[in-house]
Amino acid sequence: MRKIAFTDIHGCIASFEALLDQVKPGKSDQLFFLGDYIDRGPDSKAVLDKLMDLREKGYQLTCLMGNHDQELLISLDDLERREFWLERWGGDKTLESFGVRYPEDIPAEYLNFIRDLKWVHCADDYILVHAGLNFYNEDPLEPDPDMLTLRSWYRTTDYEWLGNRKIIHGHTPKPREHIYELFLVLDDFRILDIDAGCYAVHLPGLGHLCAFDMTNKELYFQKNIDEMRWKVV
Template sequence: MPRRLAISDIHGCARTFEALLDRISFGTTDELYLLGDFVDRGPRSAQVLEYVIKLQDDGYRVHGLRGNHDQYMVDAILIGDKRSRAAWRSAGASSTKKSYVTEDNPEGRIDPIHVFWLNELPYYYLLDDYILIHAGLNFRRRNPLKGRKAMLNRRNWYRHIDYDWLGDRKIVHGHTPLTRLQVEAQGHPRRRAYPVFAIDAGCFHVKPGMGHLCAMNLDERTFTFVPNLDR
């Protein structure tokens, strides 16, 4: 039976990402939502983007969202001003640039197809029962889905949730890393009435309890983890 799955904050961890897809037996009938931050921090950003694009080309139903790190990369390359370059540099651009260096590409030229793909990504997905975003929502807006900065960057926004606007939908997001135990706790029956699921298990982090990539089954509201394999 087709499943709906969500993964966030891959952060250049291509081997971990492939292992997670293998663990969940991802198939062509499944719908996979990737909630942004494909690049930076981890060592294989170029390989992550290449793999995701190949999955789409091979007929897999993969839907990407843009994260703040993806936006930093796009702005640094397409806008290219001093401020944009500095923002990406401080966010972890060096690891992304190194991932493009190969024998055939010793200068590490960034694939323009990757930049175009990132620049075409939407800021959210609106499903019948879920809102999928990278970071957060600005509930001070009449329509929170108009707040692009919040969807890329916001933290600590739960106390502002407008439950009337949200209705019966749940929100799934990444951006703010949690321990594996904190992510798993969201599946507890006593918590299932809460409208938010955070699924960034801190793949590139070395803090205790982090260092995992997480896939959420949106239909069953269960979580699958693999530890970082890219260190």
């Protein structure tokens, strides 16, 4: 039985399926998804369909919330945030994938899937979260919006609190070479960002999807093979 983490798929269904072909997960494996399933890529709906299909077929999935997933939920009621989500975060691509004009027209089963996402998960000696932990909080594992948005938080890490545990996260795209460098010192540094910037095919070193086999200490990378029509604004 393996424990395998994925993150920041961002609607890149072809790349995601190709990565799954590499990893070859079995139903005895535990698959952890660290958020940001939607936006920017060409088919957010297909990514959510794939996750729900895997779960329906008996695969063991733990799915966490990302800031893009949360922003969709916020956009249901907040029109100002909706405009920002659509124009700056690639939310328009999510709506296109569903064939709708407004987020409230997305079928309820998908919205409920997102509403049910966890904020953080502990698996043996690993802490899984989308962006990071706020070590200024009395309990860094208490659900907190910072878990979805933090950047540049490593210097605040409370290693005494962390103990022998390791934090696996996404959210901040890093070149695959940098991810591999962090992987090599994981036993000492105890933090690994596995967001290889799948959607950012136009930026040097990015444009990959990454998975981390926590059981066998192995990284997988899949180059983006989706047709991308989104770019950083």
